[in-house]
Amino acid sequence: MSTPGKPSVRLIGLSLGADLCWPLAFEQILHDLDLTVEHEGEAVRFEIERITVHPFSLTYKPKYNVVIDRLTHWFATSREWLKKITLMDGVYVLNNPWTLQSMEKHTSYVAMMRLGLPIPETWMIPPKEYGDDGDTQVTVSRYNRLFDLGEIGDKVGYPAFLKPYDGGGWVGVSRVTDSASLHEAYDKSGTRVHHLQAAVQGWDKLVRGVGMGPQVMLFKYDPGQPLHGRYVADPGVLEGEEAWRAEANTRVINAFFRWDFNSCEMLRADGQLHLIDFANACPDSQVTSLHYYFPQLVISLLRWTIFCAAVKRKPVLNPDWQPYFDIADLDLSADEKLRRYDALAKQHFDADRFEAFCAEHLSGLHAVAHAYFGTEAFREVVRQKVAALFPAHEVDTFTDHFFDQIQLWRSHNPVEA
Ligand SMILES: Nc1ncnc2c1ncn2[C@@H]1O[C@H](COP(=O)(O)OP(=O)(O)O)[C@@H](O)[C@H]1O
Ligand SMILES: [Mg+2]
DSSP states (O other): OOOOOEEEEEEEEEESSSOOHHHHHHHHHHHHTTOOEETTTTTEEEEEOOOOOOOOOTTOOOSSSSHHHHOOTOOOOHHHHHHHHHHOOOOOEESHHHHHHHHOOHHHHHHHTTOOOOOOOOEOOOOOOOOOOOOHHHHHHHHOOOOOHHHHHHHHHHHHHETTTTOOOTTTEEOOOSSSHHHHHHHHHTTTTTEEEEESSSSSSSEEEEEETEEEEEEOOOOTSSGGEEEEETTSSSOOHHHHHHHHHHHHHHHHHSSSSEEEEEETTTTEEEEEEOOSOOOOOOOHGGGGGGHHHHHHHHHHHHEEEEETOOOOOOOHHHHHHHHHTOOOOOHHHHHHHHHHHHHTHHHHHHHHHHHHHOTTTHHHHHHHTTSSHHHHHHHHHHHHOOOGHHHHHHHHHHHHHHHHHHHSSSSOO
8 A cells, every 4th residue: 555645666676687688678668658557546656676686585575566587497596586476475477487497398389289289290209318327327228118210200201300398599409301310410419308390391481479468479580591680570470360370379378388478489381370489488589689579579578567567466376277178179160269268368368457557557658669769878778789799890780780670660660649
């Protein structure tokens, strides 16, 4: 409760690693927005703080209402701190640290296959090598059956991708075209467990659906380009029913696993969107990758975070899968199932209330963000990120390039009078 005349403050914590550009934009736009929201009879203001890592008593009381986290998937102290503040203190965290830790790419494949979404034929392959601790050697020598990798390759078909079952960032991903190249890739694959997955062939578009709560953005992606050019500015990358399917796929995956901020890679072929990679704990959010799409990402993140903070959204810790399975088992068309899954997903993310909240309180956000993304201060943010990644002689060129892409976004998304 706030005292009369004094607004109640919601504190948003940023749990960050190497991220540089989006936090600066996020902080500045929230500052410029100078927002006060009337919520259930109280005036609510918003503050941001970057979270530092320190020892904590398991009974201490955190001060944050919402935390945007970028460390859970690899930084144990922060992950366990997030579990504590979520479980004991009801802090809302993007993303749910438990499901991120326990659900890897493999789980996301099997779960979405269970829901009937189009996932390519995929096999799990035991690793090529094992550590030499005693129990492992005993287990492997007693129970690992010799297998014929070539036979599995024939069943999956070529080309195919050998990739870590819990991978990310293209690490350890090999495209194989025949039995010889499969054996060669497997022989180099070390101790990691891998999938062999049939390649989606003849695709004409790779789309990344980036989900942020109930919102989904569709970004065009071209894996054949050098890093700075992989995201391709294309506001109409998918349209109509196809755009809806891509959005629904992404939202359903995220609601199913209790992830707020996650991306889903889809390849369009044979009139379908094939899902190949959708357990991405910490989607690429750098201006040097996203450029044209960067403002949309920051704006969506602001909208969802402000909403969660304002209404004190409660963490939803446990997945609830049975309602999805009940729909999967009905005799319905794929689209009708997707529509019903999506209804569950929207319910999970409180989509109607979120939209109403944005219409009532955040109608000024676009104009504030639009102005910010045209400033010299923002150009300096771009420069800082470019300088962190590119050689000195390329900093000017790439700063201009990425800033220009963002000006293109501004011209495509003008502020309405
Ligand atoms: N089944 C597939 N069909 C076609 N291309 C694929 C397939 N699996 C992976 N790829 C290609 O390899 C890249 C990396 O694989 P991905 O599963 O996305 O791994 P990561 O999680 O490391 O990003 C994809 O972006 C895509 O270009
Ligand atoms: Mg990927």
